Amino acid sequence: MNTYQETLDYLFAQLPMFTRIGAVAYKKDLDNTLALLAALDNPHKKFKSIHIAGTNGKGSTSHMLAAILQANGYKTGLYTSPHLKDFRERIKINGECVSEAFVIAFTEKVKPLIERIQPSFFELTVAMAFEYFAYRDIDIAVIETGLGGRLDSTNVITPLMSVITNIGFDHVQILGNTLQEIAIEKAGIIKPSVPVIVGEYLAETKPVFEQKAALENAPVYFAEDLLTIEDTEQEINRLLVKLKSIEGTIYVLSSDLAAIYQQKNIRTVWQSVLVLNQLIKLDIAKAITALQNVMLTTGLAARWQVIKTNPYVVLDVGHNVDGIQQILEQVKILKAKNKILPDAGIHIVMGMVKDKDITAVLSVLPVTFHYYFTNAHLPRAMPVNELQALAANFNLIGNAYDHVNTALEHAEAIADKQDLIIVCGSVFVVGEVDI
Template identity: 60%
Template sequence: MSYQETLDYLFNRLPMFSHIGAAAYKKDLANTIRLCEALGNPQRRFKSIHVAGTNGKGSTSHMLAAILQTAGYKTGLYTSPHLKDFRERIKVNGEMCCEAFVTQFTQRIRPLIEEIEPSFFEITVAMAFDYFASQQVDVAVIEVGLGGRLDSTNIITPELSIITNIGWDHMNMLGNTLEAIAGEKAGIIKPHIPVVIGESLPETKPVFERKAAGDNGIAPSPIFFAETTRYVTDWKYEQHQLAVEVADNRHQEHQVYHLDLPGIYQLKNLLTVLEAVTQLQQKGWRIDHQMVQQALRQVKKLTGLHGRWEIIHLHPLVVLDVGHNIDGIKQIREQLELSACKQLHIVMGMVKDKEVDKVLALLPAYATYYFTKAQIPRALDEKTLQQMAAKHQLKGYAFEEVNAALHKAIENASKEDMILVCGSVFLVGEVRNI
């Protein structure tokens, strides 16, 4: 098979969450274990860091990968979903895996695929582990796909576990309370392995503490809450970058960090990353302050991160953000309140299984909307989205495809306006270069 034929096979032969939603979610680790056993358990041949959470796990994973790269470690990075190229999911030192590897891996494992019928995600996890082992990485940062306890990535025993936060998302699979969702994500906590919690709530903190305490006879895990060890004392948003002053409660030290990821929600992720670095240093990883400073200034360059308050055009300002759930849209709204523009235009599309009404209720009525959809079966029809939005006094146009919507927004905008594309990772991924 050619590379394109291989992708067609993977996308069309295997149940894919981005296309069909919950039906593609396998509620056990059996297939992943079987796949990795057939590959010689590659996940045991490299060290790893495991990152879960409702929001922020992608940014946190990329920041940590950038820091480890800068510290001189050969660093793997597994994230999902991809925006443009399938190989974005599997990188080493910021470079995507090669097309030949994807093709050869799929051909090698195809008989087992036909036998056990794994999901698309299960195959990509096994592919990533096999690639990282073959590349002999020093460490791989592994982002959880969905939940944690039953996520395919949860067959690793990492150096460190991280849970960024808990919010309302994927309730049809993870549970209808914050405690239940936290319980699923706490499933990545392993005996004796330290865990960093980025943000906690009164409902979720006891869940993490019980899991880390090792109830039911399981050995305990050291647990660290990032929000209690450091805090942001000041920050500035200048020229689409963040300068953040952070105080350390343990040493009364203040440090300023410059981030090339300009979304103000990165303030919370930064505290999580800094505590993660501290725990890695405690375990003997050689990472000094200058390396952290240097890496945070160029995360996008080092790792290829896109879609996090990403500015792709000036005059008018065009911003892409993959925020798509309640907490993600709240963070976008906070960012909008700090952004000066003459008129706001929002190009928006969502998938059917999100809490669409609750998201729409958070959006500003003063903006002009361009309702659209990603080209996947899960996408909510643009006319339906337009009708639902009207109930929240959100008015605008409807388009079958995101680039047509964006073109119209640019046509309508003045040089002092802002255009935001958001609501779906898949929608942002379909935006072509302006």
């Protein structure tokens, strides 16, 4: 019997892994996934599910919905990716990670299938999650897509409800160069007669969702048309959002997911709750309470996560233009509301991966911030010296560090007590921070 680490070494070495090597690991069909699941007696057909896609916010949305379902007494599976620290974070039941023993046993069992089918890392992980959820006899699972939707390995389920958070430019080399093309891929999770919640839309994307929903005879709910954000109250580690329905009902929701961008995710989640309440039994009061402690309940991390004070150190997995702009908006609001001092210095510790639109991200960053460049330790990471040189083209000046913790130590040494340090740019850089 292999150890857990030996099992992970085998999986990482044997299977093409998008998070490590990029687009060459992406399989543009569902054949491998379907073959794996068929050999496992189709575990994905043995539990109810909710399917989540979108450019940004799908992880937070998935965790919020899982917390709400768990608070309502449902044995709740949660499948997300990538992981920050431990592979097991991808597969959870009621906030607890899959056991090392199951990961080992499953991998040993499917080695002949791996040799025959030659799946990607993500395809095998999806099969592992579905097998675990069926084995543990869960009530319902919240399933986050990995990339896209139409051809994503998770898109073999027939869920109770589908959720599409938003559409932005990301993974354009795979999903398409226009917002319409990307929306078509995300809309691929819409299933016949299954209601779909769309969190945010643009003029270019709304017709895509309407047409796909009509084709599938799927009821479609546009959250931003049905719920208005009336007010928000911002603290550095908590967010309060006041929503108003078109019928005039007021919902006051507080969350430990404190970033201002979470107001839109909370709206998407709440519209999902209102629709889901027509499909399964939910206690709305318990749903409201569940939002207050999502990180504690599900283990979500690095979404504007404050890990230190004096100075504040925040982890955020923002890694594309939309994500970075949301971080900048958060800083602007906190300064305007004196949650951090208006003259506080802002220190950015960042690394990125090579297949992102790095120049677009760098172009929106202020030259007045202090920068500390670094890289994660995987083949897909942009080497820190290359990132530093690119940043200099935008007058973003900072030293280069081979490890995020070294960069963070230097930032903390330089920052004043009232300053704010943000680690961002890549999930993998954030994942290497020592907490």
